Amino acid sequence: MSVESTESPVAEQEICVKCGICCDGTLFNHAELEPGEMSSGSLPKKIEQNYRKMGEKERFVLPCQYFEGKCTIYDQNRAIVCSAFRCQLLKxxxxxxxxxxxxxxxxxxxxxxxxxxxxxxxxxxxxxxxxxxxxxxxxxxxxxxxxxxxxxxxxxxxxxxxxxxxxxxxxxxxxxxxxxxxxxxxxx
Ligand code: SF4
Ligand code: SF4
Structure with a gap:
């Protein structure tokens, strides 16, 4: 998954909370990090542990280790893509x-x-x-x-x-x- 918007209205969250297929390795093998996100040291530990550099792209591997039926660190600091990604369904x-x-x-x-x-x-x-x-x-x-x-x-x-x-x-x-x-x- 990659970053496309920073909007996250409540109704969209209600759809996402029942879904999670962008986190659990159903839709994607990896999620995109923003430039400098990894080096900032602010990423959650398990995302850092699953960091991969692929050419110019910086990513972390999915399924996300924080996904257990839903995101277990939803209220904590996450990668930018976690709150910014919106799939076609949400759009x-x-x-x-x-x-x-x-x-x-x-x-x-x-x-x-x-x-x-x-x-x-x-x-x-x-x-x-x-x-x-x-x-x-x-x-x-x-x-x-x-x-x-x-x-x-x-x-x-x-x-x-x-x-x-x-x-x-x-x-x-x-x-x-x-x-x-x-x-x-x-x-x-
Ligand atoms: S962004 Fe789309 S794929 Fe991801 S959890 Fe929400 S509805 Fe599911
Ligand atoms: S931290 Fe949460 S929102 Fe981000 S990829 Fe992992 S499970 Fe999904």
Whole structure:
């Protein structure tokens, strides 16, 4: 995630508190830090511990270690991106393009669908995964061809992940990103 606005109206917070998919590794693998934030020494310890410099970008790895169903340091000093980031869903809500009911429903459906994917993973491999959704995608991408009895279910899991990723992009990432998936002439 990256910084886009510093507004955080109460209704938006009510949507976010039920969601958290920008913190828990569902939407992103990392969050952007502002220049100098790391060197200022003001970042929470676990964010500092997960700091990564990637080219010119300074980031911290997600899932955030402060996320336990919700942000556990919400009232404390956090990275700038933590209070400034607003996903496409929030922007659509703030511009009146969707109602609060629909925004809540979109969040609920996103969490439900993700749970179904994790349940399917558990059914196939017989273990509960502790991975985030993005880590799960990476893991699935590295998997060798499974035994025949698993291959159909694994194909289903991959298909579910692809559909889920498309829904995340459509509902939570930028409209530009979504359009780029269906129109190759649009630059990301
Ligand atoms: S993904 Fe959007 S709605 Fe969910 S917590 Fe992040 S900013 Fe809030
Ligand atoms: S500190 Fe809180 S808001 Fe910031 S990434 Fe971690 S869980 Fe999310």
């Amino acid at each position: 659509d809500f703030s511009k009146g393009r969707i109602t609060k009911y629909d925004a809540d429903k979109t969040v609920l459906n996103a969490l439900k669908f993700r749970n179904e994917i994790f349940e399917l993973y558990k059914r196939i491999f017989g273990v509960d995964t502790k991975l985030s959704f993005r880590q799960l995608l990476t893991e699935i991408g590295k998997m060798p061809v499974p035994p025949a009895e698993q291959s159909k279910e694994l194909a289903l899991l991959k298909a579910q992940c692809n559909i889920y990723e498309t829904l995340l992009i459509k509902n939570f990432k930028s409209i530009k990103t979504f359009k780029s998936m269906i129109d190759t002439t649009v630059e990301q």
